[in-house]
Amino acid sequence: MSSETAPPRPPRVRRTTADRLREALLSLGEHHGQVLHHAEKAWASITFAGTRHTLALLFAGDDAVAAGERFIAALPDHEFALPGQFVADAAVAGAEHRLLPSPRLVVECELLLLEDA
Template structure:
């Protein structure tokens, strides 16, 4: 939430276990709502910054983070819905 200046509202979050031969972790799908002009601006900054953001999550490495879908509306009220996918690996 810091990445979007606490202007986003979590609409949904799902988590699925994920593993390969060498790694284990979880895949997260998150949908965020940004309502209002200032929130939409923060959401646009979030979209640009997410893929290269350096996360600091204890015991986890963020192997991949990206935006999978965006729904942007201007009328009647500005709003932005951002769907993100994150892959977190257990940091041994």
């Protein structure tokens, strides 16, 4: 008799708040962007706790640059849906356009996430 057993399941990867934030930002950028840099730092006030995130996103190519420009316009007023988190502030800290050798846009953004009570 042969005892066939199912192969073990790979462990479930738990997505962090940072993972979910990156995913939400890439979605807002119509999946034309690429995260170049993401830094996260704990933040707290007397009444709130959370994290401050600084990201750089690259939009390369004509279509991507157009999506990046829409991203810049939409970010400050975008309603994020991040479980257990409230986006208290989302701002574009800077943008760098280049046309040569091919169009590209790098967007620096800062977000303050507060733990949702």
